[in-house]
Amino acid sequence: MSCTKRFLNVEWQHHHWRPRVATAETLTAQEPDMWARTVYRDYVRCDKLEVCEECGAVRREKSCLCEVATAEQCAVYLAWRAGHANHPVS
Numbered sequence: 001m002s003c004t005k006r007f008l009n010v011e012w013q014h015h016h017w018r019p020r021v022a023t024a025e026t027l028t029a030q031e032p033d034m035w036a037r038t039v040y041r042d043y044v045r046c047d048k049l050e051v052c053e054e055c056g057a058v059r060r061e062k063s064c065l066c067e068v069a070t071a072e073q074c075a076v077y078l079a080w081r082a083g084h085a086n087h088p089v090s
Contacts, residue, residue, distance in 0.1 A: 003055045015052040017059070021080035022047045026068070044071035046080070 003015045024046045033039045043065050050060045071077050 003052055003057065015057060015059075016054055017050040018053050019076045020049050020051050021076055022049050022061075024077060024080060027065075042068050044068055044077065046071075046074075046077055048076065 003013055005012055005014050024044060027043045027045055029041050029043055031039055031041055044067075045063060045065050047061065047063050049058050051058055066074065066077075
């Protein structure tokens with residue numbers, strides 16, 4: 001289905017954007033704590049897209065980096081993970 005609308009010889013786009021995770025991975029970062037000791041923290045990095053539900057057009061490809069606890073509350077990441085249950089996050 002086309003998202004192009006026309007009225008009185010004027011044409012414009014009317015998309016229904018939905019965020020979607022393309023890929024995700026778990027990263028371990030080495031950081032200093034407040035006493036300059038080395039600590040290791042896990043983060044989740046996602047490559048996100050906005051995809052039109054009607055025509056499949058893609059816009060705004062971006063990456064985000066979250067702590068694991070924050071990623072566990074992200075609906076977009078959880079939907080991606082549920083769809084990739086057989087493929088563990090690297």
